[in-house]
Amino acid sequence: xxxxxxxxxxxxxxxxLIEQRDNLAFITLKQEQLRPVILHLRDKENYTHLVLLTAVxxxxxxxxxxxxxxxxxxxxTDIGLRVMISRDSASMExxxxxxxxxxxxxxxxxxxxxxxxxxxxxxxxxxxxxxWNDIPPYRxxxxxxxxxxxxxxxxxxxxxxxxxxxxKQKLYPDGA
Amino acid sequence: MKExxxxxxxxxxxxxxxxxxxxxxxxxxxxxxxxxxxxxxxVEDLFNWARSESIWILGFGTGCGAIEMRPLMTPRFDAYxxxxxxxxxxxxxxxxxxxxxxxxxTLKRVIRSYEQMQNPKYVVGLGSCTxxxxxxxxxxxxxxxxDQYLPVDLYIAGCxxxxxxxxxxxxxxxxxxxxxKAEGANEYAEKFEWYxxxxxxxxxxxxxxxxxx
Numbered sequence: 001x002x003x004x005x006x007x008x009x010x011x012x013x014x015x016x017l018i019e020q021r022d023n024l025a026f027i028t029l030k031q032e033q034l035r036p037v038i039l040h041l042r043d044k045e046n047y048t049h050l051v052l053l054t055a056v057x058x059x060x061x062x063x064x065x066x067x068x069x070x071x072x073x074x075x076x077t078d079i080g081l082r083v084m085i086s087r088d089s090a091s092m093e094x095x096x097x098x099x100x101x102x103x104x105x106x107x108x109x110x111x112x113x114x115x116x117x118x119x120x121x122x123x124x125x126x127x128x129x130x131x132w133n134d135i136p137p138y139r140x141x142x143x144x145x146x147x148x149x150x151x152x153x154x155x156x157x158x159x160x161x162x163x164x165x166x167x168k169q170k171l172y173p174d175g176a
Numbered sequence: 177m178k179e180x181x182x183x184x185x186x187x188x189x190x191x192x193x194x195x196x197x198x199x200x201x202x203x204x205x206x207x208x209x210x211x212x213x214x215x216x217x218x219v220e221d222l223f224n225w226a227r228s229e230s231i232w233i234l235g236f237g238t239g240c241g242a243i244e245m246r247p248l249m250t251p252r253f254d255a256y257x258x259x260x261x262x263x264x265x266x267x268x269x270x271x272x273x274x275x276x277x278x279x280x281x282t283l284k285r286v287i288r289s290y291e292q293m294q295n296p297k298y299v300v301g302l303g304s305c306t307x308x309x310x311x312x313x314x315x316x317x318x319x320x321x322x323d324q325y326l327p328v329d330l331y332i333a334g335c336x337x338x339x340x341x342x343x344x345x346x347x348x349x350x351x352x353x354x355x356x357k358a359e360g361a362n363e364y365a366e367k368f369e370w371y372x373x374x375x376x377x378x379x380x381x382x383x384x385x386x387x388x389x
Contacts, residue, residue, distance in 0.1 A: 129317065130281050131381030137316050145314040151378060152320045155308040 001025040001077070004045065012037050015082075026067075026080040031092070034083050038068065038098060047072045047079060050098075053105035055113050059140040062087045064115060068095075085115070094120035112138040178383045204389040208365040211295045213356075220356065227270070227296060228353035231346060234269035235262045236289055239276020241302045241336050253339040260346055266292040271349075274326075276336065277305035277318045283325060284379050290326055291388040295361045298353070300345060301331045310335055324374045327360035327367075 005017045005027065014037075015028030029037060041047040047070040056065040068081040085092055094117040096103040106117040111127045114136035126132075135142050183197040199205075214220040237245065248255045249262055263269040266289045278286065290299070301322045304310035309320035322328050329352060332345040352358040364371060368387075376382055 126381075128281070130284070131379065133380055134316075142316075144316045147316045148309075148314050148320070151316075152309075152318075153324050153374075155321050158308050158313070 001079075004079070008037065008040070011040065023075075023077040024080070025078075026082055028082045028084070031083055031085060034068070034081060035093060035095065035098075037081060038070070038095060041070055041079065042098065045072065046074055049073055050095075050101060051078065053095075053102055053109070055109050055115060055138075057087075057113065057138065057140045059087075064090050064113060066092060066109075066115075089116075090114065091116040091118065094118065094123075096120050112136055114139065181383065199385050203385045204387065205385070206389075207368050207387050208291070208361070208389070210362045210365045221354075224354050224356055228350040229259045231258075231260045231271050231298075231349065232263045232269045233260065233271045233273055234266055234289060234293065235264055236272070236286070237275050238278050238282050238286060239274075239303070239305060241273075241275030244302075244336055244339055244342060245273075245275065248339045248342055253343065255339075255343065255346065258343070258346055258350075266290075267294060269293060270296060271298045271300060272326075273300045273302055274306050274322055274328075275302045277303075277310065277312050277315075278322065279317050280319065280378050281317075283319055283375070284384075287325070287375055288384065288388045296358070297361045298329045298349060298358050299326050299360055300349060301328045302337060302342070304333060304335045307331050307333065319378060325371065325378075327363040327371075329358045329360045 001017070001019055001022075005014070005025070008014060008027075012033050013030065014033075015030075018026040020026065027037075049071040051069040051071045052067075053069075054067050056067070058065060063084045064087055066083045066085065068083070069078055070081065071078045083092070090113070092115060094102070094106055096106065096117075096119075103121045103123070106115075106120045107123050107125065107127045109115045110117060110120075110123050111129060111132070117123050129137070134147060137144065137147075181198045183195065185193055186196050187193050214223055233245075235245075237243075245262070247253050255261075270293060272286070272290055272293065274286065290297070299322075301307060305312055305318065306322040306328075309315070309318065312318040313320065319325065330345060330349050332341055334341055337345075349358065372386060
Protein backbone atom coordinates (compact mmCIF):
# COMPACT_ATOMS: atom_id res chain seq x y z
CA UNK A 1 0.00 0.00 0.00
CA UNK A 2 2.90 2.32 0.75
CA UNK A 3 4.30 1.71 -2.73
CA UNK A 4 1.00 2.64 -4.31
CA UNK A 5 0.75 5.73 -2.13
CA UNK A 6 4.22 6.99 -3.06
CA UNK A 7 3.51 6.23 -6.69
CA UNK A 8 0.23 8.13 -6.58
CA UNK A 9 1.88 11.00 -4.77
CA UNK A 10 4.10 11.68 -7.77
CA UNK A 11 1.06 12.63 -9.80
CA UNK A 12 -1.50 13.98 -7.32
CA UNK A 13 -1.46 16.02 -4.13
CA UNK A 14 -2.69 13.55 -1.52
CA UNK A 15 -3.68 13.77 2.12
CA UNK A 16 -2.67 11.32 4.80
CA LEU A 17 -2.61 7.55 4.38
CA ILE A 18 -4.30 5.33 6.99
CA GLU A 19 -3.44 1.66 6.75
CA GLN A 20 -6.19 -0.40 8.32
CA ARG A 21 -4.90 -3.82 7.29
CA ASP A 22 -2.38 -5.19 4.84
CA ASN A 23 -5.01 -5.15 2.13
CA LEU A 24 -7.06 -2.11 3.18
CA ALA A 25 -5.99 1.53 3.29
CA PHE A 26 -7.64 4.95 3.22
CA ILE A 27 -6.39 8.10 1.53
CA THR A 28 -7.84 11.53 2.19
CA LEU A 29 -8.24 13.70 -0.89
CA LYS A 30 -9.23 17.16 -1.96
CA GLN A 31 -12.65 17.37 -3.59
CA GLU A 32 -11.28 18.26 -7.04
CA GLN A 33 -8.65 15.47 -6.96
CA LEU A 34 -11.20 12.68 -6.69
CA ARG A 35 -12.01 12.17 -10.36
CA PRO A 36 -8.39 12.06 -11.66
CA VAL A 37 -7.32 9.74 -8.82
CA ILE A 38 -10.26 7.40 -9.40
CA LEU A 39 -9.59 7.29 -13.14
CA HIS A 40 -5.90 6.62 -12.51
CA LEU A 41 -6.65 3.83 -10.04
CA ARG A 42 -9.21 2.26 -12.35
CA ASP A 43 -7.22 2.44 -15.58
CA LYS A 44 -3.62 2.11 -14.43
CA GLU A 45 -3.74 0.28 -11.09
CA ASN A 46 -6.54 -2.20 -11.82
CA TYR A 47 -8.93 -0.95 -9.09
CA THR A 48 -11.88 -1.73 -11.31
CA HIS A 49 -14.65 -2.33 -8.80
CA LEU A 50 -16.56 0.29 -6.79
CA VAL A 51 -17.46 -1.59 -3.60
CA LEU A 52 -19.45 1.19 -1.96
CA LEU A 53 -19.96 4.90 -1.64
CA THR A 54 -21.04 6.10 1.76
CA ALA A 55 -21.06 9.19 3.94
CA VAL A 56 -20.30 10.08 7.54
CA UNK A 57 -21.79 13.14 9.19
CA UNK A 58 -19.16 15.00 11.27
CA UNK A 59 -21.65 17.41 12.78
CA UNK A 60 -19.18 19.12 15.15
CA UNK A 61 -16.74 19.91 12.34
CA UNK A 62 -19.57 20.85 9.96
CA UNK A 63 -18.37 18.45 7.26
CA UNK A 64 -19.58 15.33 5.46
CA UNK A 65 -17.02 12.63 4.79
CA UNK A 66 -17.61 10.70 1.58
CA UNK A 67 -15.86 7.33 1.32
CA UNK A 68 -15.36 5.74 -2.08
CA UNK A 69 -14.19 2.17 -1.53
CA UNK A 70 -12.47 0.67 -4.57
CA UNK A 71 -11.35 -2.91 -4.96
CA UNK A 72 -8.59 -4.58 -6.93
CA UNK A 73 -9.93 -8.04 -7.62
CA UNK A 74 -6.64 -9.42 -8.93
CA UNK A 75 -4.65 -9.03 -5.70
CA UNK A 76 -7.64 -8.67 -3.33
CA THR A 77 -6.82 -5.23 -1.97
CA ASP A 78 -9.19 -2.41 -1.19
CA ILE A 79 -8.51 1.28 -1.14
CA GLY A 80 -10.84 3.88 0.34
CA LEU A 81 -10.81 7.44 -0.90
CA ARG A 82 -12.05 9.95 1.64
CA VAL A 83 -13.35 13.32 0.55
CA MET A 84 -14.42 15.98 3.03
CA ILE A 85 -17.11 18.34 1.82
CA SER A 86 -18.83 21.20 3.55
CA ARG A 87 -22.09 20.45 5.30
CA ASP A 88 -23.71 23.69 4.16
CA SER A 89 -25.43 23.18 0.80
CA ALA A 90 -23.46 19.94 0.44
CA SER A 91 -22.73 19.08 -3.15
CA MET A 92 -20.29 16.72 -4.86
CA GLU A 93 -19.31 15.84 -8.38
CA UNK A 94 -21.09 12.74 -9.67
CA UNK A 95 -19.08 9.69 -10.77
CA UNK A 96 -21.94 7.83 -12.46
CA UNK A 97 -20.09 8.04 -15.80
CA UNK A 98 -17.16 6.07 -14.32
CA UNK A 99 -19.31 3.43 -12.58
CA UNK A 100 -23.04 3.47 -13.40
CA UNK A 101 -23.79 1.81 -10.05
CA UNK A 102 -22.64 5.00 -8.32
CA UNK A 103 -25.90 6.63 -9.40
CA UNK A 104 -27.83 4.42 -6.97
CA UNK A 105 -25.52 5.27 -4.08
CA UNK A 106 -25.77 8.94 -4.96
CA UNK A 107 -29.55 8.78 -4.98
CA UNK A 108 -29.47 7.24 -1.52
CA UNK A 109 -27.05 9.86 -0.20
CA UNK A 110 -29.18 12.60 -1.70
CA UNK A 111 -32.22 11.30 0.18
CA UNK A 112 -30.66 10.21 3.46
CA UNK A 113 -28.00 12.93 3.93
CA UNK A 114 -29.19 15.64 1.56
CA UNK A 115 -25.92 15.65 -0.42
CA UNK A 116 -26.53 16.83 -3.96
CA UNK A 117 -24.87 15.18 -6.95
CA UNK A 118 -25.74 17.38 -9.95
CA UNK A 119 -26.35 15.55 -13.26
CA UNK A 120 -26.56 12.12 -11.63
CA UNK A 121 -29.47 10.18 -13.19
CA UNK A 122 -32.77 10.40 -11.24
CA UNK A 123 -30.92 11.80 -8.23
CA UNK A 124 -33.90 13.81 -7.01
CA UNK A 125 -36.42 10.95 -7.24
CA UNK A 126 -37.73 9.20 -4.13
CA UNK A 127 -35.43 6.31 -3.27
CA UNK A 128 -36.52 4.58 -0.04
CA UNK A 129 -38.64 7.19 1.70
CA UNK A 130 -41.85 8.37 0.14
CA UNK A 131 -43.12 11.88 0.72
CA TRP A 132 -40.45 12.77 3.27
CA ASN A 133 -40.94 16.34 4.51
CA ASP A 134 -38.36 16.75 7.28
CA ILE A 135 -34.58 17.17 7.19
CA PRO A 136 -32.79 14.10 5.78
CA PRO A 137 -33.00 11.38 8.45
CA TYR A 138 -29.36 10.25 8.49
CA ARG A 139 -28.12 13.73 9.41
CA UNK A 140 -27.09 13.66 13.02
CA UNK A 141 -29.07 16.74 13.95
CA UNK A 142 -32.26 14.86 13.00
CA UNK A 143 -33.89 13.66 16.24
CA UNK A 144 -35.43 10.32 15.29
CA UNK A 145 -37.07 9.70 18.69
CA UNK A 146 -38.73 13.12 18.73
CA UNK A 147 -39.90 12.66 15.15
CA UNK A 148 -41.39 9.24 15.84
CA UNK A 149 -43.16 10.51 18.95
CA UNK A 150 -44.68 13.39 17.00
CA UNK A 151 -45.63 11.39 13.93
CA UNK A 152 -46.80 8.01 15.22
CA UNK A 153 -49.26 7.33 17.97
CA UNK A 154 -47.69 5.27 20.75
CA UNK A 155 -49.31 2.56 22.79
CA UNK A 156 -49.38 3.67 26.42
CA UNK A 157 -47.81 1.49 29.10
CA UNK A 158 -44.41 1.01 27.59
CA UNK A 159 -41.69 1.41 30.21
CA UNK A 160 -38.00 0.68 30.37
CA UNK A 161 -36.34 -0.84 33.42
CA UNK A 162 -32.69 -0.92 34.32
CA UNK A 163 -31.90 -4.66 34.01
CA UNK A 164 -29.53 -4.82 37.01
CA UNK A 165 -31.90 -2.97 39.36
CA UNK A 166 -34.90 -4.94 38.14
CA UNK A 167 -33.29 -8.34 38.68
CA LYS A 168 -32.00 -7.28 42.10
CA GLN A 169 -35.52 -6.29 43.13
CA LYS A 170 -36.94 -9.50 41.76
CA LEU A 171 -34.36 -11.89 43.26
CA TYR A 172 -33.86 -10.12 46.58
CA PRO A 173 -37.08 -8.29 47.38
CA ASP A 174 -35.96 -7.74 51.00
CA GLY A 175 -32.88 -5.86 49.83
CA ALA A 176 -30.49 -8.46 51.24
CA MET B 177 -51.31 12.62 -7.62
CA LYS B 178 -49.29 10.34 -9.84
CA GLU B 179 -49.22 11.06 -13.55
CA UNK B 180 -50.67 7.66 -14.37
CA UNK B 181 -53.75 8.43 -12.23
CA UNK B 182 -54.58 11.69 -13.96
CA UNK B 183 -57.34 12.13 -16.48
CA UNK B 184 -55.91 11.95 -19.99
CA UNK B 185 -56.61 11.18 -23.66
CA UNK B 186 -55.21 7.88 -24.89
CA UNK B 187 -54.76 6.83 -28.49
CA UNK B 188 -55.61 3.19 -29.02
CA UNK B 189 -53.79 0.84 -31.39
CA UNK B 190 -56.56 1.33 -33.96
CA UNK B 191 -55.98 5.09 -33.98
CA UNK B 192 -59.14 5.85 -32.01
CA UNK B 193 -58.74 8.41 -29.25
CA UNK B 194 -60.60 8.00 -25.99
CA UNK B 195 -60.58 9.57 -22.56
CA UNK B 196 -59.38 7.67 -19.49
CA UNK B 197 -60.01 8.76 -15.91
CA UNK B 198 -58.24 6.07 -13.86
CA UNK B 199 -59.76 6.96 -10.51
CA UNK B 200 -63.27 6.53 -11.89
CA UNK B 201 -62.62 3.82 -14.47
CA UNK B 202 -60.32 1.47 -12.61
CA UNK B 203 -61.48 1.86 -9.01
CA UNK B 204 -64.76 1.70 -7.17
CA UNK B 205 -65.62 5.09 -5.72
CA UNK B 206 -68.05 3.86 -3.08
CA UNK B 207 -66.67 3.49 0.45
CA UNK B 208 -66.95 0.09 2.13
CA UNK B 209 -70.28 -0.83 3.70
CA UNK B 210 -71.16 -2.90 6.73
CA UNK B 211 -72.08 -6.45 5.79
CA UNK B 212 -75.13 -7.54 7.83
CA UNK B 213 -75.24 -10.98 9.41
CA UNK B 214 -77.30 -13.71 7.81
CA UNK B 215 -81.10 -13.68 8.38
CA UNK B 216 -80.99 -16.34 11.05
CA UNK B 217 -78.47 -17.11 13.77
CA UNK B 218 -78.15 -20.76 12.86
CA VAL B 219 -77.27 -19.82 9.26
CA GLU B 220 -74.74 -17.24 10.42
CA ASP B 221 -73.20 -19.87 12.71
CA LEU B 222 -72.90 -22.23 9.77
CA PHE B 223 -71.23 -19.49 7.73
CA ASN B 224 -68.84 -18.73 10.57
CA TRP B 225 -67.95 -22.38 10.92
CA ALA B 226 -67.14 -22.53 7.23
CA ARG B 227 -65.12 -19.31 7.42
CA SER B 228 -63.13 -20.54 10.41
CA GLU B 229 -62.23 -23.77 8.63
CA SER B 230 -60.89 -22.06 5.53
CA ILE B 231 -58.40 -19.44 6.62
CA TRP B 232 -56.59 -18.36 3.50
CA ILE B 233 -53.60 -16.14 4.06
CA LEU B 234 -52.41 -13.46 1.69
CA GLY B 235 -48.81 -14.22 0.75
CA PHE B 236 -47.48 -10.80 1.72
CA GLY B 237 -44.51 -10.65 4.09
CA THR B 238 -43.94 -7.20 5.55
CA GLY B 239 -41.06 -7.73 7.97
CA CYS B 240 -38.71 -10.34 9.34
CA GLY B 241 -41.70 -12.40 10.60
CA ALA B 242 -42.37 -13.52 7.05
CA ILE B 243 -39.51 -15.97 7.54
CA GLU B 244 -41.71 -17.94 9.99
CA MET B 245 -44.16 -18.66 7.19
CA ARG B 246 -41.83 -21.06 5.39
CA PRO B 247 -41.55 -23.67 8.14
CA LEU B 248 -45.25 -23.14 8.82
CA MET B 249 -46.34 -24.06 5.32
CA THR B 250 -43.83 -26.85 4.77
CA PRO B 251 -44.09 -30.36 6.24
CA ARG B 252 -42.51 -29.72 9.63
CA PHE B 253 -45.38 -27.61 10.99
CA ASP B 254 -47.78 -28.12 8.09
CA ALA B 255 -50.48 -25.52 8.68
CA TYR B 256 -52.48 -26.93 5.76
CA UNK B 257 -53.88 -29.65 8.05
CA UNK B 258 -55.85 -26.90 9.83
CA UNK B 259 -57.35 -25.58 6.63
CA UNK B 260 -54.84 -22.74 6.54
CA UNK B 261 -53.27 -22.03 3.20
CA UNK B 262 -51.47 -19.24 1.36
CA UNK B 263 -52.91 -17.50 -1.65
CA UNK B 264 -51.09 -15.34 -4.21
CA UNK B 265 -53.70 -12.61 -4.58
CA UNK B 266 -55.80 -10.48 -2.21
CA UNK B 267 -58.98 -11.48 -4.03
CA UNK B 268 -58.64 -15.08 -2.92
CA UNK B 269 -57.51 -14.58 0.67
CA UNK B 270 -59.32 -13.61 3.84
CA UNK B 271 -56.53 -13.34 6.41
CA UNK B 272 -53.81 -10.72 6.32
CA UNK B 273 -50.87 -11.59 8.57
CA UNK B 274 -48.83 -8.44 9.22
CA UNK B 275 -45.58 -10.25 9.83
CA UNK B 276 -43.44 -7.85 11.82
CA UNK B 277 -42.35 -4.24 11.53
CA UNK B 278 -44.31 -2.12 9.11
CA UNK B 279 -42.63 0.83 7.47
CA UNK B 280 -44.72 3.72 6.21
CA UNK B 281 -43.90 2.78 2.65
CA THR B 282 -45.11 -0.78 3.18
CA LEU B 283 -48.18 0.42 5.06
CA LYS B 284 -49.38 2.05 1.86
CA ARG B 285 -49.16 -1.27 -0.01
CA VAL B 286 -50.73 -3.10 2.92
CA ILE B 287 -53.75 -0.78 2.90
CA ARG B 288 -54.18 -1.26 -0.84
CA SER B 289 -53.98 -5.04 -0.50
CA TYR B 290 -56.27 -5.14 2.53
CA GLU B 291 -58.95 -3.11 0.79
CA GLN B 292 -58.81 -5.40 -2.22
CA MET B 293 -59.58 -8.44 -0.09
CA GLN B 294 -63.19 -9.53 -0.03
CA ASN B 295 -65.39 -9.65 3.04
CA PRO B 296 -65.19 -11.23 5.55
CA LYS B 297 -61.51 -10.57 6.18
CA TYR B 298 -59.29 -10.75 9.22
CA VAL B 299 -56.00 -9.16 10.28
CA VAL B 300 -53.46 -10.76 12.59
CA GLY B 301 -50.57 -8.68 13.93
CA LEU B 302 -47.43 -10.72 14.40
CA GLY B 303 -44.67 -9.85 16.81
CA SER B 304 -44.08 -6.97 19.18
CA CYS B 305 -43.41 -4.51 16.34
CA THR B 306 -47.07 -4.44 15.39
CA UNK B 307 -48.13 -4.08 19.03
CA UNK B 308 -45.98 -1.19 20.25
CA UNK B 309 -43.14 -0.74 17.80
CA UNK B 310 -40.91 -3.38 19.40
CA UNK B 311 -37.23 -2.75 18.84
CA UNK B 312 -38.14 -0.06 16.30
CA UNK B 313 -39.75 2.06 19.00
CA UNK B 314 -37.74 5.17 18.06
CA UNK B 315 -37.58 4.60 14.31
CA UNK B 316 -38.59 7.48 12.05
CA UNK B 317 -40.06 5.15 9.49
CA UNK B 318 -42.08 2.38 11.16
CA UNK B 319 -45.55 2.63 12.63
CA UNK B 320 -45.93 1.79 16.32
CA UNK B 321 -49.54 0.61 16.59
CA UNK B 322 -51.09 -1.41 13.83
CA ASP B 323 -54.64 -1.05 15.20
CA GLN B 324 -54.59 2.67 14.37
CA TYR B 325 -54.49 1.89 10.67
CA LEU B 326 -56.23 -1.46 10.21
CA PRO B 327 -58.76 -3.35 12.35
CA VAL B 328 -56.73 -6.05 14.09
CA ASP B 329 -58.54 -9.18 15.25
CA LEU B 330 -55.65 -10.81 17.05
CA TYR B 331 -52.09 -10.10 18.11
CA ILE B 332 -49.46 -12.79 18.48
CA ALA B 333 -46.72 -11.53 20.79
CA GLY B 334 -43.06 -12.43 20.46
CA CYS B 335 -39.95 -11.32 18.66
CA UNK B 336 -40.37 -13.34 16.52
CA UNK B 337 -43.16 -15.75 17.50
CA UNK B 338 -42.30 -19.35 16.70
CA UNK B 339 -44.47 -21.27 14.21
CA UNK B 340 -46.09 -23.03 17.20
CA UNK B 341 -47.28 -19.65 18.46
CA UNK B 342 -48.75 -18.94 15.06
CA UNK B 343 -50.59 -22.25 15.05
CA UNK B 344 -52.00 -21.39 18.47
CA UNK B 345 -52.94 -18.00 17.07
CA UNK B 346 -54.84 -19.62 14.22
CA UNK B 347 -56.70 -21.79 16.73
CA UNK B 348 -57.64 -18.67 18.72
CA UNK B 349 -58.68 -16.86 15.56
CA UNK B 350 -60.91 -19.80 14.68
CA UNK B 351 -62.59 -19.51 18.07
CA UNK B 352 -63.12 -15.79 17.49
CA UNK B 353 -64.65 -16.39 14.08
CA UNK B 354 -66.87 -19.22 15.34
CA UNK B 355 -68.21 -16.98 18.11
CA UNK B 356 -68.86 -14.19 15.60
CA LYS B 357 -66.44 -11.76 17.22
CA ALA B 358 -64.05 -11.32 14.30
CA GLU B 359 -65.85 -8.37 12.77
CA GLY B 360 -62.81 -6.42 11.59
CA ALA B 361 -64.09 -5.70 8.09
CA ASN B 362 -67.35 -4.25 9.45
CA GLU B 363 -65.44 -2.21 11.99
CA TYR B 364 -63.31 -0.84 9.17
CA ALA B 365 -66.44 0.15 7.28
CA GLU B 366 -68.03 1.75 10.34
CA LYS B 367 -64.97 3.75 11.39
CA PHE B 368 -63.78 4.31 7.82
CA GLU B 369 -63.24 8.09 8.28
CA TRP B 370 -61.20 7.55 11.43
CA TYR B 371 -58.96 4.93 9.81
CA UNK B 372 -58.47 7.07 6.71
CA UNK B 373 -57.54 10.10 8.82
CA UNK B 374 -54.94 8.04 10.70
CA UNK B 375 -53.54 6.55 7.50
CA UNK B 376 -53.26 9.93 5.81
CA UNK B 377 -51.53 11.37 8.85
CA UNK B 378 -48.47 9.16 8.31
CA UNK B 379 -48.59 8.60 4.53
CA UNK B 380 -47.57 11.99 3.22
CA UNK B 381 -47.69 11.28 -0.49
CA UNK B 382 -51.18 9.89 -0.72
CA UNK B 383 -51.44 9.24 -4.46
CA UNK B 384 -54.20 6.68 -4.59
CA UNK B 385 -57.97 6.73 -4.26
CA UNK B 386 -59.46 6.73 -0.76
CA UNK B 387 -60.75 3.22 -1.24
CA UNK B 388 -58.95 0.75 -3.48
CA UNK B 389 -61.59 -1.82 -4.01
